[in-house]
Every structure is written in structure tokens, then in C-alpha cells.
Amino acid sequence: xxxxxxxxxxxxxxxxxxxxxxxxxxxxxxxxxxxxxxxxxxxxxxxxxxxxxxxxxxxxxxxxxxxxxxxxxxxxxxxxxxxxxxxxxxxxxxxxxxxxxxxxxxxxxxxxxxxxxxxxxxxxxxxxxxxxxxxxxxxxxxxxxxxxxxxxxxxxxxxxxxxxxxxxxxxxxxxxxxxxxxxxxxxxxxxxxxxxxxxxxxxxxxxxxxxxxxxxxxxxxxxxxxxxxxxxxxxxxxxxxxxxxxxxxxxxxxxxxxxxxxxxxxxxxxxxxxxxxxxxxxxxxxxxxxxxxxxxxxxxxxxxxxxxxxxxxxxxxxxxxxxxxxxxxxxxxxxxxxxx
Numbered sequence: 535x536x537x538x539x540x541x542x543x544x545x546x547x548x549x550x551x552x553x554x555x556x557x558x559x560x561x562x563x564x565x566x567x568x569x570x571x572x573x574x575x576x577x578x579x580x581x582x583x584x585x586x587x588x589x590x591x592x593x594x595x596x597x598x599x600x601x602x603x604x605x606x607x608x609x610x611x612x613x614x615x616x617x618x619x620x621x622x623x624x625x626x627x628x629x630x631x632x633x634x635x636x637x638x639x640x641x642x643x644x645x646x647x648x649x650x651x652x653x654x655x656x657x658x659x660x661x662x663x664x665x666x667x668x669x670x671x672x673x674x675x676x677x678x679x680x681x682x683x684x685x686x687x688x689x690x691x692x693x694x695x696x697x698x699x700x701x702x703x704x705x706x707x708x709x710x711x712x713x714x715x716x717x718x719x720x721x722x723x724x725x726x727x728x729x730x731x732x733x734x735x736x737x738x739x740x741x742x743x744x745x746x747x748x749x750x751x752x753x754x755x756x757x758x759x760x761x762x763x764x765x766x767x768x769x770x771x772x773x774x775x776x777x778x779x780x781x782x783x784x785x786x787x788x789x790x791x792x793x794x795x796x797x798x799x800x801x802x803x804x805x806x807x808x809x810x811x812x813x814x815x816x817x818x819x820x821x822x823x824x825x826x827x828x829x830x831x832x833x834x835x836x837x838x839x840x841x842x843x844x845x846x847x848x849x850x851x852x853x854x855x856x857x858x859x860x861x862x863x864x865x866x867x868x869x870x871x872x873x874x
Contacts, residue, residue: 552577553585557594557868560614565598567609586612593618614638619675621863622667623856624660625722626681628696631663635671636860638867640732643671645856656699661712668713677709677717678863680725680855684766689719716866721762722855723769727753728760729858730815730848737813741805742848743771745798745818748785754809776800795825799832802845806837817848 555575560566566574572582589595596615600608616639625632630650635643648663650656660679668674683694689706709717720728727742742753752769754761762768772782776797784797802814816822816829830845848854 549585552581553589556582556585556589557614560595560612561868565611565613567601567611569609571612616641618673619867620671620673621860621867622664622671622674622677623859623863624664624667624677624679625855625859626656626660626679626697626700628682631660632856633663633667634856634860635667635674636856636863638864640857640860640864642856656697657703657708661709664709664713675715676863676866677713677715678725678859678866679705679709679717679719680722680859681705681719682722685719685721685724685762686766687762689717691719718859718862718866720859720862721753721766723751723753724760724762725858725862726817726854727755727858728861729854729856730852731755731758731760732857732861733852733854734813737811737844739809739811740813740815740843741809741811742815742817743798743801743805745785745816748782750781750785750801752805755811756809771801771805774801774804776804795829795832799829799836802829802833803836806833806841806843810841811843813844813846815846815848817850823847 552575555577556571559571559574563570563574568579568582568586571577571586572579575582577585586595590597590612593615595612598611598613601611616637618638620635620637620643623634623636628650631648632645633648634645637643648659651659654662664677681691681694681700682696683691683700685691688704690702690704691700692702694700706717706719709719723742723744726744727740730742731737731740737755738758740755742755744751744753750771752771754768772780774781776784781797781801785794798816805811805814816826819825826845826847830842833842833845
């Protein structure tokens with residue numbers, strides 16, 4: 535652990551840390567004066583003045599003009615320049631690529647859909663699509679990619695039957711080498727879960743449970759952070775065993791005639807027992823909201839109501855997938871300073 539004397543011996547690191555604190559304060563408050571920033575960050579007033587001038591010069595911060603007068607000299611208000619940097623978002627699917635560009639406030643600047651061109655490889659077309667996005671938006675500072683498969687901590691894609699070309703492919707490293715920008719590659723359910731969390735911050739611990747046909751999977755938020763597991767296997771609910779059979783075997787109808795609601799209730803109960811979340815969000819099926827009362831009733835039959843979390847249905851119109859990719863991409867541009 536680094537002590538205070540060690541930190542003060544590294545002026546460049548200390549400066550970066552102070553800048554990070556100022557940017558974080560502006561992100562949380564939206565706008566603030568120099569005096570307010572000094573109080574919020576515990577940084578001396580002269581240092582705040584110096585750093586704000588530098589941040590204004592490189593357009594990281596913008597002036598909003600004078601604050602409302604309190605009787606004395608009017609103070610100037612400052613805010614982060616949300617338009618300085620942007621993030622390229624791209625959803626990789628079997629039929630093509632959904633793309634968007636968002637600013638630092640997650641406001642979309644542009645969205646597009648590119649159909650799959652089977653005359654070229656997925657990678658070649660992906661690189662072409664990203665190259666076009668960077669040409670149109672030169673302020674892009676990070677790339678965030680969502681894929682329908684698992685992703686290791688190192689950014690290697692696996693378990694992606696829809697796109698065999700990417701099986702055990704180091705996609706993050708490939709794109710970083712080609713474009714010289716930080717890249718985040720994320721499993722689709724995990725990105726969607728993170729997007730839900732961005733829009734619904736009330737739950738520090740939640741499970742986003744997605745079902746489609748005979749497939750089922752989940753994303754986990756634990757203590758406010760996305761949890762992929764040590765081998766990126768967390769949330770693979772389809773492998774969960776119920777009575778000696780996997781959940782996906784049961785869903786296929788080959789092993790038992792157990793109703794969908796009864797099966798889902800058992801999955802929910804197991805997730806509650808393992809993670810004890812504040813909220814479980816159900817997504818995928820169009821009729822999920824209508825089936826919620828019956829599902830909750832079945833869960834109450836299996837568990838004490840005192841331990842059941844809030845159970846809700848996801849709303850497709852809120853666009854969790856893109857929001858999650860955007861949030862993860864912005865995190866690349868806002869990585870905290872780590873002192874070692």
C-alpha cells in the first residue's frame with residue numbers, strides 16, 4: 535500500500551489523481567463552481583483553479599457562465615464537456631451489425647444497421663464498419679462491442695455457435711491493435727444487465743434473467759458491479775441441474791412436461807438461495823409481464839415471502855443493450871488512477 539509521502543513524491547500521478555477527483559465530482563453533481571469543487575474533492579483552492587484552467591484549455595471542461603448571485607461576486611459554473619469524446623458501439627449478430635455512437639452522457643449521436651455481407655469474413659466486415667464509424671466521428675475515443683457468446687477477461691470470445699469464426703478468437707486484442715483505441719468486448723446478456731443497472735440504480739444486487747425459446751441465461755450485478763465470474767461462466771443458468779437434468783434439457787421438453795412457469799419459479803428460487811439479490815428482472819418473452827403474478831405466487835409457495843426479492847419484467851423500449859455497451863465503453867475513458 536502506498537502512503538501519503540510516497541504519493542506526494544510523484545507529482546504527475548498526484549496531478550492525474552486530482553484531475554480524476556474533479557472530473558468525478560462534476561460527473562456526480564452535473565455542475566459546480568471552483569469553490570464547490572474544492573469542498574467536494576478536498577483539493578486546495580489554488581490547485582483547483584490551476585487544474586480547471588488546464589481542463590478548460592483542452593476542452594475537457596466547459597464554462598456554463600455565472601451562477602446565481604448570493605450577494606457577492608458571481609462565481610462561474612463548470613461542467614464536463616460531454617461532447618469531447620465519444621464511444622463507438624457495435625452489436626455483432628448473425629445477420630449483421632447494429633451500430634451507434636454515444637457521447638460521454640450516453641446521448642446517441644447516430645445509430646445504424648449494417649447487413650451481413652457473406653462475401654467477406656466477419657472480422658473483415660467488422661473492421662470495415664468500425665473504420666467507417668471512426669471516419670465519420672473522429673472524436674471516438676473507445677470501442678465497445680457486444681457479442682452473442684462468452685468473453686474471457688482477456689477479451690477472447692468463446693461458446694459462440696452463431697459465429698464460429700470468432701470461436702476462441704482474441705477479438706479485443708485484434709481490434710486494439712488495428713485501431714489503437716481501448717476496446718471492451720462483452721457478452722450480450724452481461725451488457726444488457728449493465729444497461730439495466732445504469733437505468734435502475736436502486737438495486738445494488740440484481741439478476742437479469744433472459745429466456746428465449748429453449749435458451750436461458752442470466753447477468754449478475756453484485757455490490758453494484760457486473761459479475762462475470764472467474765472464467766466468465768457466471769449466469770449460465772441453462773446448465774443448472776434440477777432433478778438430475780439441466781434446465782435447458784427441461785425447457786426442450788425432451789425430459790419432462792414441467793410447465794414453463796413452474797420451471798422458471800424453481801430457477802428463480804435457486805438464484806435467490808445463491809445470491810439473495812434485491813431484484814430479479816425477467817426478459818425475453820413477450821408475455822412475461824402478464825405472467826408475473828402467477829410466477830410470484832409460485833415463488834411464494836416455495837420460499838418465505840420475507841426473503842423474496844422484487845421480481846419485475848424488463849421493458850424492451852428502454853434499450854438496455856446499447857445503454858450497457860455505452861456505459862462500459864465510457865468506463866474505458868474514465869478509468870480511475872490506480873497508485874501502486
